[in-house]
Amino acid sequence: MESIDRWLHRRHEEFVEGGEKQPVRGLVAASWDRSVAAGLHADTAAPFAFQGNELATYRAEHPLSAVFPMLYDVLGRAAVDSDCVMAVGDSGGRLLWVCGRPDVLRAADGIHFSEGAWWAERQVGTNALGTSLEVTAPVQIRSAEHFTVLVQPWSCAAAPIYDPDTQRVLGVVDITGGADASSPQSLALVRAAARMAEAELGRLTVLRKLNGDTGHRIRISALGRPDAELRVEDRDLRLSRRHSDIVVLLAEHPEGLTAEELSDALYGEADHRSSLRGEMTRLRALLGADVLDSRPYRFRRDIAADWLETADDLDSHLLSSALRRYAGPLLPQSDAPGVVASRNRLENRMRADVLRTHDVDLVVAWTRSYAGVNDLSAWEHQMALLSPTSPLWPSTQSEVRRLRADYGLSEHADRDLRRR
Template sequence: MAAVTTESAAERARRRAHAAFLSDGGATVADSVRPVVADSWLRSSAAGVDPDAQLAPVVLDPADLDDYRSAHPLSQVFPLLYDVLGRAAVDCECVMAVGDAEGKLLWVCGAPGVLRRAESINFVEGAAWDEVHAGTNAPGTALHLDSPVQIASSEHFNRLVQKWSCAAVPIHDPETHAVLGLVDITGGADVAGPQTMGMVRAAARMAESELARIGLERGLLHSPRLWSPPGAAAAERTLRLRGLGLPDCIAEIGGRSHRLSPRHSDILTVLVDQPDGLSAEQLEIEVYAADVHSSTMRSEMTRLRNLLGAGVLQSRPYRIVVQTECDWSAVAAQLAAGRVRDALRLYKGPLLPQSSSPGVEQRRDALQNQVRAAVLASGEADLMVAWTRSRWGAQDLPMWQQQSRTLPSTSPLQPVAVAEARRLEALFGRSHS
């Protein structure tokens, strides 16, 4: 049993979180703390993680674990990951872990002595190492950011794991680009070096390449049609669009990336959810805030077709004739499935925030309102904290008010939320929404 001290767990949590920030509630990051770590500490604190007493919970028992991981896509590449990274981990007195997209560890490999030490912090198969359950750590933070992350010893929010350092990289589905899980190396101080991150990155990319090869092989083996008529390859290409938080869309097709003009961004944003297409007149109403000549739209469409290549756009009516993927639709899909946390992670900001196109404005406002409403209704304090720390949610009075009511009174973020809610009430009035 832990010894009783005069400092409560809540006071220790407050000291820990506030050590990285000045008295402005985290707006200024202390020079000694990396922003990626400071932001993760805030999320960990908002989630109620106790930095002195809470270990990652084991959420899968052995029987469930065996069934779950045998059916998981990463089971197809685990032997490869072990061969290229796991053996090196054994030689370096580290452990290699492979986890799912929610941060549950499915495989943990290493020398017996190192594995026993890892057991003392619950870094074991079946444990949940997402930030909500374990605080700041490479696997959980990498999944939250969908980006490679290294966490050195003292950067862990949880003091109980500060003898360890870790480096983790997400692994994506090569076709849909959805996160399938992660690969991680955890060990001593040497793990925080750049060589380790290079190794883990390379292993993750090899796993993705192997998944693509397996998918291609299975597609060829099981496809009823091994030959396609001319033009079929172009029709099956995918147009990928990114527009959240960006002034203009980034379009990727045929292995090439294009930064679109503002007008071309507006046109594709409107057409992407119109599979049956729009007439020239309908598209003009959606795209242009003022009356224009039809020749203007025809000229824009000609330039856009030349940019994207043949077989992507069709006229009479105007429509996209290849498969499409866009980041704003991915957010909407996560909301429709009830995955608010995933939706907020994918939401990089308002859709084309500088566009004045009526169709874009309607889609931008609808998506932002949907995300905001889902966060408010979630009751999850860390999601509200993430929203109000964004530039688009910083002055959202109802979100600050709900956050102040949801955060426990022992949280160091609760008085910040109360103070900001009062400031915005004075500025906008209590009815501001």
Template sequence: MDASAASVSALRAAHERFVISSSGPAQGVRPLVADSWARCTACGVRPDGGTLPPLRQTSGDLASYRRGHPLAGAMPLLRDLLGTGAADDGHVFAVGDTDGTLLWVEGDSEALRRAERMRFVEGARWSERLAGTNAPGTALELGRAVQIVAGEHYSAAVHNWSCAAAPVRDLRTGRLLGVLDLSGGASIATPPALAAVRAAALAVEAELARTPGGALPAPDAVRLLALGRDSALLDDAGRVRRLSPRHSEIVVALALEGRGVTGDRLAVGLSEQEIPPSTLRAELTRLRAVLGPDLLGSRPYALLRPVRTDYDEVAGLLSEGRVDEALARYPGPLLPRSEAPLVEEHRRSLEQQLRGAVLAGGSVGSLRRWVASEWGIDDVSAWAVLARTLPAGSPQRAAAAARALDLRGAVVPQARGHAAVLQRCRS
């Protein structure tokens, strides 16, 4: 359905009347929307937009879950069918699970930033009962393609958006696999947008039906090693590339972002000094020559295949409470010489998580490895915890306690850690 300015205004007025009345059926909207609003009211969804959809999974959990999802292998096809238009026309496309969790959200970088404000992001639950009337959630509820325009959304936070969505099924069993969605402005409130998302769903279903087991093979992940080294290693199916320090920063920054970014946003993550756009474009052109166009995309800049990183592996082990394994996988700080703000922020965060876990619940072996490392040798708290953990009367306990006292006497800042290492590296 097309949405003129008059119809958009009428829909918002109908929504306002429904909210104020707080009883009785909705007036002035399609039956599909009225029924959905009634379901949302029964579920206790707030129509004022004051509650945003919840996040179901952390980034680490989501990445692992996506790799095994039946629609993971369809992403190259979907990027071809929906992604190019999204980047060009200023909207986003999303792929969701059967419970409305958004697994992939890609497209125009400015639209992605606006979508973040209403938590239309990867990992968020956009089922009807949690987010109100919306195309992906309502399509899953009804089991068919739907289009929701402006004020038809139950939550006022989404009234500036229009969306079209279609479910995806396994044609052999009828099992629901997920949902495809297009979200944006006036261009999405049109029949062609609904036709496009329907066609994409049909194309995916047809591809899955031709594939043994009903799942397309997911794109092979590349492995990125950037801990304890200034030149990252990128392993692509056994082909290992050693990246320059600058290219290492760019690839790490793109991997941390997890989706496409504009040149302006990438520049802010790479330097506190202003980077001329021409300089950044030239650097990315050189990087694309190294990686190939199948791995590095533009408009927006993005890594086009899944990336497994050593720093995410360490963080994942920590989240599971496997402290000793996390420390064993940690050869040093992330790109230790890098002064890129995004890299520095993640480097500090990972160090704090690891150090905190070692001090709070690590074994004696982990504590010993920590204080023996270049970044933990002056950590007064770690030495003190080690002294308390070792058996009474142990010579090692006495030595650890003496080291802690020496450090306190020398007024060494507590938990100097990586800062000391980085200072030595830069001197």
């Protein structure tokens, strides 16, 4: 723990960066003051703000989810090339997305700079992301300017993102890494990315208004969850297993389903229309009479759903965005025939695109996921893309050996791996 005397010396005098003494900038000194006033110490580590599926649900609803693919394309790829990570946080400093090369991400995990962590200034002290939110301006923090010792090997630059309508701060975009992150160009890059995000949010707002979308739509989250969660206006509803199946099937068929079609998709070939009518009565009472039609059964409002957005990303050849959205299989515990078919269709499309891509980062994202962890073909594809000097090579080779043995292919495995 850093003593107050030592901190006061740093605060009023100078700090050492790159072997040279540097004067303390006023921005940094003021941030150190706030950090001490918050009761933080030099060994403070960033806490985590979410549990379980909370993060996936929260960020799917966040306004910045609409512009994250653009931010990744504009800034994320540049961060990867510079051995940095790109992060997007909410207005409270909670990290919603963190992306970069796997080895750099692992290093960032060591300082808790990972998705779900809370990097507000009052939580972890002086850092570009948290301090930029505190002063509502672009900020660059170089190594020794960080308040906590753990973070001092890193440098970072961040800029807040504003709602173009209300001018409220929606969140923040950041790049964190080594020397590249401390260059003037890095600060200019994050500032430009934030402005581009605001312009895109403004464009999307205009489009919604032109299309008569007042925002009264229903959002469904059902990826990687045993049951669906709905947001209807200002209400959050967690549905029963059977009601979850129904809303997924109706979202898949915006044109509507007859009672017979919905019964078949829900229960199979046996006639359960009487049971279906009872379920629909209870669901309508839960959602509101103005949400569902009955002849045919369908939603009266526009639907936004995480698995449908993932499929849209695949249609648009945005595999990186699809992988970020894909929190797991669609209602993995459901046995409703229609849901099972949709679940398998989406997972098969994801897997096929992963096996076609030559972007090793995307393949690694898949093999680290629930769906891809035991996918032998994906692990073999990853091994084919990696250089034997890659730090991921030993673990990838080990996983290929394990899976080949599990599938009874061990006799060929050693020979094939030795050839490489």
